[in-house]
Amino acid sequence: MDKCRLWQALQTLAQNNQTLTKLFADDDERGQKFSASACDIYMDFSKQAIDDKIFAKLIELANVYELSAKIHALLMGEKVNDTEHRPALHTALRSPKDTPLMVDGMDVNVQVHDSLARADDMVRRIRTGVWRGFAGHAITDVVNIGVGGSDLGPLMATTALSEWADTSIRVHFVSNMDGTQLDGLLKILSPQTTLFIISSKSFGTIDTLSNAKTALGWLLSACDNQDAILRRHFIGISTRPDKMSQWGIHKNNQLLLWDWVGGRFSMWSAIGLAIAIKIGMANFYELLTGANDMDKHFATADFTQNLPVLLGLIGVWNSTFLGINAHTVLPYDGRLSHFPSYLTQLEMESNGKSVNRAGEQVDYATCPILWGDIGSNAQHAFYQLLHQGTQRVSCDFITPIRRYDDRQTAYAHLSYQHELSLSNCLAQSQVLAFGNHALPASYQHDDEFAKFKQYRGNQPSTTLLLDSLTPKTLGSLIALYEHKVYVMSVLWQINPFDQWGVEIGKVMANRVYDALIGDDVSGFDSSTCTLLTKIKAKTAK
Template sequence: MLNATGSQTWQTLQSHATTPPDLNTLFKSNPTRGQTFTAAACDIYMDFSKQAMNDEILRDLLKLANEFDLSNKINDLLTGQKVNDTENRPALHTALRLPKGETLMVDGVDVNAQVHDSLAKCEMIVNRLRSKIWRGYSGKAITDVVNIGVGGSDLGPLMATTALDEWADSEISVHFVSNMDGTQLHSLLGVLNPQTTVFIISSKSFGTTDTLANAETALAWLLSAHDHKPTILHRHFIGVSTRPDKMTVWGIHPDNQLLLWEWVGGRFSMWSAIGLAIAVKIGMGHFYDLLAGANAMDRHFASADFGENLPVLLGLIGVWNATFLGINAHSVLPYDGRLKFFPNYLTQLEMESNGKSVARNGATVNYKTCPILWGDIGSNAQHAFYQLLHQGTQAVSCDFITPINRYDGTQIHDKSLENQHKLSLANCLAQSQVLAFGNNALPDNLKNSNDKFSQFKQYRGNQPSTTLLLTALTPKTLGSLIALYEHKVFVMSVIWQINPFDQWGVEVGKVMANSVFEVLNGGVGEFDGSTNELLKVIGGKNV
């Protein structure tokens, strides 16, 4: 494996980073920069001209990608090679969105055929629910579907169903439960009707404590209304897992079992049967559009020249900022309320994937990897944490995301809504200006202000950002946008030489929690001094 920091190009980039370009200077020296530092594909236009890089830095980043064999690594990912080396398996989430009829052989098995068999079963279940053929124990049609999952089994479906709410054409309401403390489920069970509610238990291992605890509570609630357990299990539960044996033991009827594969990572799984709740909400036709958008980005990623390749460019920008410039905070700012859960989704996608400090060869890395990522709807964030972005002491990189077109003029109030959309666009563009250029972006009357508070009204600028413009937010463009970030994560992992597909840091917490849980239930165990005392307080022995 190539020694990252020993690469001549890596060292050249480190040299560039000692005196990084100033954004005001970059735009003064190149007035057409806003045209040239751009790329477009899959109805997404990317402007990265407000990144602190010049032509030479960009060339060196692209050279670095070639030195690290990115092209072959992309091919390995897309063709089912064992890119998840610590778990000795592929990471084939891209296979989940291949069109029907294409062939992808992995270890002698046509993966695409398996995927479309699963999608066909999903479609059958979705159609039965949406057409009111599926009935609860009392014979009434289903009105509510509750997705019980955590992590990737919750964040992706929740984000997508919220973003695509306008495409919902069913009377079925879709809900999400993830918290292990029961708060979400408790609130829902107070308003749902057990006769007309179906629960989807989404768990890759079908052993996740959080998910199964919520599932057991849901089962108890249903049995309190109708005590014939086989009927309740058959008519009110669907399971999605790699473990049909565990689903069967729990009581999920084989007709209601949807299968996953070990090569699907949880945070990459919304394209599979884990996305059942999305399909219930928007219908299988639109769900296939979502898959088609992701597949279009896959094809772009595989074939486009690196200088025009959106995921490659976005990933290299991320490496430049986090590793070379030392910008270890990144904010995702969608200027569209439909994307309100998109930053939350990306926190898992990026930080669970690339929050690593050990390289593929087992050596400790001696450079910064994944930055801390957070975000919110831009218009809300402006009244919350933008103060830090504009005047804080912390360097932060940002992604601004917004659709160009919104509202179609068919509603009587659409003219007013179109005006609101223009106002949102104006704020999106204005904020990135001030972040980039600071005081120089201000109109003269503000720039030259000389009142007694003028020292408090200074904006340093030089905060780098990328702007992503979607032609419109549709199932297809959402699929492309999500896949863009998935592949960005992979590009960064190749340069950082880490495995983005395992998550040992997640697993250790589960193991430790089980040990503490045993003590809370009357077992015996010794931990650190703090935990031991906290357990005494919880048990009422030290208050």
């Protein structure tokens, strides 16, 4: 069956799609059938609106779009980022040492592990107190200055793995252009013992450099020896050593990236320096190992049991064929509080496109709007809409099976709290799927308020159970979603590795800034001109 006919067949199946209540009633084995596991992650997708026929057609769709060949192209360094004419080799960042990968005559693996070795040396010196500030004191606080992928990934992983921190060094993150985060930190940090990491792939991002300039000024107010300040209090991470040197970063304090590392895929590289400082290099390597394990699974597992492929196929089915244009990620573990935000960038910046690889406007839905929160918090925030709102929303529930196993008896109540969290996670997916049918008979209402207590159900969800949350399983989980994004992009025929929609905002911001600090506010639409005039009138000296 060719692509067009297969696409039409799936559209027909979507129009005749049965409710989740009916699908479960018709198949007692459904919970076992629609599941898969790998890398200490168990995935239950039985509460997705698919049956045997739909599942077979989705697998066929993956084959028709030559997904196996596309996966091979990604992993082998072919130029899958065709609009920028380069590979997307984030998987090479977590490949074991002495695993050659030749790209344009260069062994990428050697470059990656040379960079990791340099990062390892920096981490060791910072954590052991060898790295000293201008006054001779050991570093007590590290501030990562970045934005987008240079912030969200390290922030998410450092938070998720806080229990693995084995140092008293505090790690902070600054991304906001308006200076709010930095202002709060500079009031409590000591210039003598604070180290800044400037993370910017281009080393030209105004958000990051404006914060870096403020940090430099703060340090210089405590010590007027600029050479000492730059040498002892700044590390730079970028693809542009020339720009880092021009800014003043000492050559020995520079860590390099490569153009083939997309920002939102870069936490495995030197961009993850803040993670390694917090949890140690050994645990950082465990994070890489977990991701590499998922890479291998993605490359070799049959599509019917391949977690990233299955998650990607389900995403396309929901968004493109069922018209479900909203997706929420709900981790039932406070350590994963920043994971939904991380995925928001990963998925929406990658697949938020309306033009295919051939440059043609697509006539189907691509990436849904994605958001999320810790599940227990979300239950008291936006679950009302999920249960009784007017639109369908697909959901991912994520939770570890085991936690607090090694805590002393005095902390036994923590295990009880984890059991409550697990129970809420499983309960919510049931009610979302089956509505009132999931409730016991004693809760069925027949009173004057019964019509207000109806839960329609039929909200599809996937549940991901981690054996436990460790550096290794977190690495696997992140890589799972990275590859899900790629699978969806293949079926949508879009390039997930460029981000022209981000660039245009930067261009316009520079034009507006020139008008804001200058005298001429013309050349914009009437709204922008009026707003600029209003602002300038209020801020005139």
